Amino acid sequence: MAKIVHGMGSPHVPSIGAAIDHHKEAEEYWKPFFDGIEPVRDWHKNNLPDTIILVYNDHASTFSLQTIPTFALGLADEFEPADEGYGPRPVPVVKGDPELAWHLANVLVSDEGFDLTLCNELDVDHGLTVPLSIAYNRPEAWPVKVIPLAVNMVQAPQPSVKRCYALGKAIARAVASFPGERNVAVWGTGGMSHQLQGERAGLLNVEYDAQFIEDLVNNPDSLEGLTYTELLRETGSEGVELAMWMIMRGALQPEVQEQYRFMHRPVSNTSYGVTILKNGEL
Numbered sequence: 001m002a003k004i005v006h007g008m009g010s011p012h013v014p015s016i017g018a019a020i021d022h023h024k025e026a027e028e029y030w031k032p033f034f035d036g037i038e039p040v041r042d043w044h045k046n047n048l049p050d051t052i053i054l055v056y057n058d059h060a061s062t063f064s065l066q067t068i069p070t071f072a073l074g075l076a077d078e079f080e081p082a083d084e085g086y087g088p089r090p091v092p093v094v095k096g097d098p099e100l101a102w103h104l105a106n107v108l109v110s111d112e113g114f115d116l117t118l119c120n121e122l123d124v125d126h127g128l129t130v131p132l133s134i135a136y137n138r139p140e141a142w143p144v145k146v147i148p149l150a151v152n153m154v155q156a157p158q159p160s161v162k163r164c165y166a167l168g169k170a171i172a173r174a175v176a177s178f179p180g181e182r183n184v185a186v187w188g189t190g191g192m193s194h195q196l197q198g199e200r201a202g203l204l205n206v207e208y209d210a211q212f213i214e215d216l217v218n219n220p221d222s223l224e225g226l227t228y229t230e231l232l233r234e235t236g237s238e239g240v241e242l243a244m245w246m247i248m249r250g251a252l253q254p255e256v257q258e259q260y261r262f263m264h265r266p267v268s269n270t271s272y273g274v275t276i277l278k279n280g281e282l
């Protein structure tokens with residue numbers, strides 16, 4: 001039997017990855033952040049799933065503006081860290097779970113009506129590797145398998161928040177019908193408020209982010225009608241990545257047990273917030 005055991009929402013700020021790769025955790029700028037995520041790491045040590053369905057967005061690292069898949073699923077045996085301009089991050093290769101991934105593809109495309117792009121080769125950028133580093137630090141090999149689910153967040157039109165939430169619910173049904181044994185986690189990455197360009201570059205909206213986490217945990221249906229116009233206005237042009245947290249939340253039960261929440265800002269240009277959710281009914 002396969003079941004979804006936990007969810008996590010976390011930004012994927014690339015400089016967190018650089019701070020870990022270059023051992024900067026004790027520096028004045030980084031210490032409060034890394035102190036705050038120590039409990040994240042402790043929790044994950046004791047709660048390793050077999051496979052993470054890791055929802056992230058590619059930042060024109062693997063896909064370009066020539067081809068923009070709305071939802072893309074990684075089916076390969078392994079995924080190389082992408083070269084984002086400074087060479088690939090010195091992190092382990094990400095091992096996939098093709099058996100579960102193909103089951104998800106079959107159910108989500110043929111039965112559930114989500115027309116996913118299927119990727120047999122996919123280099124993964126900071127959107128995917130930084131959350132792994134936040135949770136697992138610097139291991140020789142990642143302690144879990146990962147199924148990448150890349151969502152277009154970089155070029156309008158993005159999929160609606162409602163569609164993201166519905167995809168999460170479909171993922172829950174697909175996992176439940178998998179004939180094999182798996183403990184599965186679903187992570188939503190990106191956000192929280194940040195804008196990297198234009199007149200409002202540097203925008204943070206900590207109050208909005210705090211309320212978003214609160215609603216995500218305890219009243220997720222209230223977020224279903226959230227529009228990109230509101231996300232753009234309140235959280236900035238890159239803050240719209242928060243929509244991906246709704247895929248994670250949709251994959252969990254309505255009632256969840258929150259294990260840990262931590263907010264800290266700024267982290268680079270981003271207002272950081274993390275929440276770990278244990279599924280209600282197991």
Ligand code: DHB
Nearest residue numbers: 012013014194268269270
């Ligand atoms: C930053 C955050 C992101 O989510 C990203 O993809 C790139 C940069 C930042 O805060 O610097």
Ligand code: FE
Nearest residue numbers: 012127190241
């Ligand atoms: Fe991003």
